[in-house]
Amino acid sequence: MSSYELSRREFLKLSGLGATAALISGCTANLQKTVWMEPYVTPPEETLPGEDFWFASTCRMCPAGCGIVVRTSNGRARKIEGNASHPLNQGKLCARGQAGLQLLYHPDRLTQVLKRTGERGSKQWGTTSWEQIVDEIAAELANMSSERVAFLTGRLPDYQAMLVSRFMDGLGGEKPIVYDAQSVLDGYVLLQAATQAMFDDKRLPVFDIAQADVVFGFGANFLETWLSPVAYGLAYGAMRSQSGIRGTMVSFEPRMSMTAANSDRWIPVPAGYEGLVALALGKIIVDERLGHDGVADKYRALYKKADVGAIAEQSGISVEQLRKLAHLFATAHHPIAVPGGVLAGQLNGLDAIKAVTALNLIVGHTGDHGAIFLSPAPPSRDLMQFSPSSFSEMINLIERMKAGKVDVLFVLGANPVYEIPEVLGFVDGLAKVKRVISFAVIPDETTAVSDIVLPAHTYLETWGYELPNPGKQQLIVSAQQPIVRPLYDTRDPGDVLLALADKLGGQVARRLPWPNLVTFIQTRLTSLQILSGNITANDAETFWIHWLQSGGWWSQDTVWESPNPTESFLNTPLQVNEPTFDGDAEKFPLQLLPVASVAFGDGRHASLPWLQEMPDPTTTVSWDTWVEINPQTAASLDIQDSDIVKIRSPYGEIEAVAYLYPGIHPNVIAVPVGQGHTELGRWAQNRGANVWRILSPQTEPETGQLAWAATRVKVEATTKRRLLPRLESNIGVDRAREKGHLPG
Ligand code: SF4
Known part of the structure; x- marks a missing residue:
């Protein structure tokens, strides 16, 4: 059989058989080129004009690992939707997930070595x-x-x-x-370090927002980008529509993110004081013996050093207000406190996460609906998660x-x-x-x-698997399969490593003994066949076919585990230092808050025009970099909306367009990450500014993680102005294009 005669149906069927897998295009150890671009005069046999075919796979537009189904017709991928059977995202998909097609068909893709x-x-x-x-x-x-x-x-x-x-x-x-960079913005390493210190377990925490009746968010922007935004978005929807009650949400953060905007209350905490506020709330709960009977007493030692009056003064939140908030939290049936995102970017980020997480313990609410759990461990040693x-x-x-x-x-x-x-x-x-x-x-x-x-192949052209982390109640191993034949002479990097190992021989070849990616993946899945889950199969081939059809394997049983605090954690008073920032406060009076972009994540998707065109949900801006400044601060600097300003840190400067935003603390300015590329294709190049460039290199002392929100800056007006393409203004995207601010 010549390679171009291999239909997709045969392609999938053959890949179920280890012995024949070496025939598979794009997966051979010797990397021979077997993909033929051919005219559509002789279409593949499964193609029927007007007929759609749907294939299940896994989204890789961020690390969350949502399940997708992709509609194909005439051998081309046409539309990506959420996989309704997938436990993580239950049929839902975010804008980045939808835009995966533009990565596949991007005109600036690398096509050869x-x-x-x-x-x-x-x-x-x-x-x-x-x-x-x-x-x-x-x-x-x-x-x-x-x-x-x-x-x-x-x-x-x-x-x-x-x-x-x-x-x-x-x-x-x-x-x-x-x-x-996205995991840095999420605070991934700090969350792991906090669970390690508190529970002697390095797994990520999972917050059961769906079944909570009061949610206190401390910087975790889970409706936009934080860790697993589709899963948390679903949970938020469920929390708001439980029978008989509408859950309450309060957000504590220096900038009103989309998550804060969807809360019942936004408390504008100065940057870096979120953990101190959590400490004060905990102290009040313990001192007033709120929460479940007698539970708070067990945690008294944690709050020995907390001074509510001092924290009230530092944070600008009165003692009375703190008391009301503590009562709201502790008297709820299923309260939950969620740390992450912006508070993790501070030098006191680890201690702040511990202080927020401890709130979940002192109200006596673990191992129950709406509580904190640990993300499920992989089902076998063959399927590891990487941090x-x-x-x-x-x-x-x-x-x-x-x-x-x-x-x-x-x-x-x-x-x-x-x-x-x-x-x-x-x-x-x-x-x-x-x-x-x-x-x-x-x-x-x-x-x-x-x-x-x-x-490299895009994720729509190759095989794979993913263990979503943070996960859900069930164990999930999500499947990835090629939706279309590779468009260009690309390879999966995994196949390239297998080929290199084969050439090198010796210990590398022993560590990577598989002839191709499919065989490697099939050996990883063997252990799942005997576990109880959504697939019942007596042999590897049947399991593989069902695995591809379903978009993965997931357990039927709930496997969430409640964390138990260690003695050493319980006996060590919580301490959160006042935040410090890099830069002389007189020369650099403002604190810079980089914001993960709902469109580009950490910047990797700025190449995609759908995402460039998508208005930011908070400001409605697209195609540019703006800086959010409190109107009071802007007035003191004589800066107007749409002025181009210089943002200077001790490490460099960038320019951005001023966006006057009342939803930000006056001491803080916020700049979205993602633009300012010198490469990354025609739609990303030479557009906006790259805020990563001017950040301080300071790291959180215990984990060594980048303190990405601990840089001081100075903002100066220039004589230039540029109207931002904003959906909310009367300028709008189309007129901005007419005026030459946008391509085409
Ligand atoms: S959250 Fe969005 S981008 Fe991330 S995996 Fe899910 S659908 Fe894809």
Whole structure:
């Protein structure tokens, strides 16, 4: 059978059989090119004009791992929807999930292997074949000391993360550094560190908002971007529509996010004081013995050092108001306090998360509806979840690079040149690395200064699996399958690593013994066949077919576990220091709050025009970078709406358009992340400003995580003005385009 005769039905059928899997296009160990672009004169056999086919898979537009179904017709993917059977998102999908099609069909996609021919950064490239490049990289690695090889990744899907981890282990190199800017903005590492310190368990906490009757949110913007926004959005909807009651929500944060705007009350806490406010609420609950009978007494030691009067003064929230809030929380049947997001970006972020989480304990409300749980552990050792590294490990890598200790750097799923504070000198470090090898779908700032660029499949063109983390009540292993044949001469990075391992032999080949990605994934799933779940199958082939049809495997039983506080946590008084910020308060009087973008996340999706065009839900701005300034602060600086201002930190400056916003604390300005790309395709390039550039490199002392909200800035008016494309104003997107502010 010649490869182009392989229909998609056969493709899926064959992939169920390990022995024949080597035939599969795009998945062969020797990376032979078997995908043919052909005219539609002879359509694939399953194609019927006018007939749609739907395939289940997993969204990879953020790490949450929602289930999707994709409508295809005439061999092309047409529409992405949520998978109604998937326990995580139950048929719902966010805007980023919908926009996955634009990643697949993006006109600036990398289509073949590129090898630098000019100076690094000159973007002069030659092309070569996959076979040649694999031979070349393998030869280089074979002659190199393993400690001089480094692998930097974003938060990869779990199947890829496992392959990368085993690859580096086989080489005998350092473990991969996982830097994911979205996870940094979510406070992922700090949440893990807090559960470790409080419950001696490193799993992420899950907050059962759906069944709570009072929700106190401390910086966690879960209706936009935080951790798993579709799942939490569903939970929010359920909380508001429980029979007989409408849950109450109060948000404590310096800027009114969309989550705060959907709350019953927004309490504008100065940046970095959220944890102190939680401490004061806890102290009142314990002192007044509120909550379930006698429970608060058990936690008295935690609040020995808390001073409600002092916190009231520091935070600007009166003692009386704090008392009312404490009573509202402690007298509810199912109250829950949720920490994360902006409070995790402070130097006191870890202690703040502990103080908020402790509120859930002192009202005696764990292991019940609307309580805090731990995300389910993977069902077997074959299916591991991978977590981000701390930022101090990233700094360590940069230092090694600068010292000339890294000869080969692989980059996969991350764009460090764009999303790391410029002062750390990642680009200077890169200049000392002999060979930079980047995998990417669309050329970005990091591929521009690489030596070899390996074009990757999109998630709609390849196999995989994902264990959503944070998860739900059930164990979930979400399936990913190719929806369409790869459009270009791209590969899944996992397949490239398998091919490299095959060439290198020895310990790497022993750690990665699979002939192709499909065989690897099938071996990972074997353990699921004997577990009780949505699939009943007596053999591997039947299991595989049902796995693909359903979009994954999930347990039927509820597996949530309640966390138990350790003795050492209970006996150590909680302490949250006053926040400190990098920069002289006189020279830099304002605090800078970078805001994760509901459209672009940490910036990776600025390439997609649907998401550029989508109005920000709070400001209604699209296609630009704005800075939110309290009108009172703007007046004191003589700044008007639509003025272009300079935002200067001790580490650099950017320009943005002023957006006067009453929903922000007067001491704070907020800038959305995501724009300001010099690469990333035609719709992202040279548009707006990159706020990551000017951030302080300070890290939270215990976890080493980037304190991304601890930078002071100065805002200065310029003589320039630019009207923002705002849906809410009478200018609007179309007139802004007429005026030349937008392309086309
Ligand atoms: S929350 Fe993330 S995984 Fe879910 S649909 Fe949105 S982008 Fe996709």
